[in-house]
Amino acid sequence: MPLNSPDGAGTLDADVIVVGAGPAGLMLAGELRLGGARVIVTERLERPTGQSRGLGFTARAMEVFDQRGLLPRFGDPETSPMGHFGGVQFDYTVLDGAHFGARGIPQSQTEAVLEEWATELGADIRRGWEFVELAEGFLDGDEVEITVRTPDGVQRLRAAYLVGCDGGQSAVRKAAGFDFPGTPATRAMFLADVVGCDLRPRFLGERLPHGMVMAAPLGEGVDRIIVCPDGTPARERDQELTFAEIADAWQHITGEDIHDGDAEWVSSFTDATRQASEYRRGRVLLVGDAAHIHLPAGGQGLSTGVQDAANLGWKLADVVRGGAPEGLLDSYHAERHPVGARLLMNTRAQGTVFLGGEEADPLRELFTELIAYDDVKRHLAGVVSGLDIRYDIAEATGDAHPLTGRRLGDRLLIGAAGETGTTELLHPARGVLLDLSDDPEIRRAAVCYLARVRITTAVPKPVDGEDPLSGASAVLVRPDGYVAWAGGPDDLAGLDRALRRWFGAPAS
Incomplete structure (x- = not known):
């Protein structure tokens, strides 16, 4: 029960x-x-x-x-x-x-x-x-x-x-x-929100001979600073950290004295992965x-x-x-x-480029050259934004449509009640079956799932450029926004497999 x-x-x-x-x-x-x-x-x-x-x-x-x-x-x-x-x-x-x-x-x-x-x-x-x-x-x-x-x-x-x-x-x-x-921590890094320090912004960080520093204004006279000194071993978690230590590290790297300032709070972190x-x-x-x-x-x-x-x-x-x-x-x-493993890979790579000492200079130079290419930019933007995630859903359902396993971005749909967005349809955290061709066979295939899946009949509002919904008569979207199946009336068996896989047995 x-x-x-x-x-x-x-x-x-x-x-x-x-x-x-x-x-x-x-x-x-x-x-x-x-x-x-x-x-x-x-x-x-x-x-x-x-x-x-x-x-x-x-x-x-x-x-x-x-x-x-x-x-x-x-x-x-x-x-x-x-x-x-x-x-x-x-x-x-x-x-x-x-x-x-x-x-x-x-x-x-x-x-x-x-x-x-x-x-x-x-x-x-x-x-x-x-x-x-x-x-x-x-x-x-x-x-x-x-x-x-x-x-x-x-x-x-x-x-x-x-x-x-x-x-x-x-x-x-x-x-x-x-x-x-x-991999265990190899270095300690410090973070603080400081006041009274009159800092020059370093939004992307600045690599200097003794480490890397970042500084960004948060408003109302508060600056966020991050200090990554070279050669500073990781700290024990219960070891007290003071603003004076952070100011010492800042001065060692930049030559700037911020000891007269104050910190709203301080913290440390490491590169443990x-x-x-x-x-x-x-x-x-x-x-x-x-x-x-x-x-x-x-x-x-x-x-x-x-x-x-x-x-x-x-x-x-x-x-x-x-x-x-x-x-x-x-x-x-x-x-x-797999998403978590990819996260660890990309953050370790960024750490090598960002925090490596002089030995990493050739890597930084090469990386700067590579990132000038649009294909490289697209790849890295997808990695960090998460927009390149695709779950291997097809293996479980046999559906190899290009949309399957990807998130369905927000698309405007035009139906009998007017315009609505795919994102709005997901507000209740239920599955959504988009009937894009007003096909009663598609709707009938999911009628026993109405307690868990919302059926919406509509057509996509035309968009400039390539339309990912093009060629699909219907799309089944999971509550987390990822496409579980896409196809048409010639693949009702695939729709049934997807419904059973993600939403259990049909109700009587």
């Missing part, structure tokens, strides 16, 4: 427990609630820190927020056509629909928007609740039990699934025994930094975590509601683990 059915509602504290109320955990909580799952989010911090390592998100993460109707909550996000790879600047719009992402949005704002949204949807967010222990049996049992430390003492919670969204030092990952291979060998062990799954850590480059960490959550949320909700078999969850690792 579905775990949140009237008969089973009292047996568990929630369908899913999410540990960690950062962007990935909050995004996942909202996705699960849209899918009808009961969710508890535990967060060890009693209140948000207000600190913001991230200052924006990529083009693909921006699309994810838009498909849930969240983008207006960020105001009017500014996007930049100009971005970089390893500090080498180029125009991302050489790739259709690409840009460097939303800029100037502090992570604290992203978290506030997502927490408000998840709470509105009914997620139970419990701050000051710290994950302590995972009970045995999560690999083979039909539930998970965790121990948490709360302001009122130790408590136990039970759910069908547990998801670790608790960052690079994930306690959930360690408790569940996930392997986390990779690791990825969990598997994203699921039994009833425990990992999302975001809990699954992969890397050198920060281009806001990709937060953005990849949000996309992890968007991929997993609807699948996990369908499973706990009884609408899909548990095997659907295996597609989360199959689809997102």
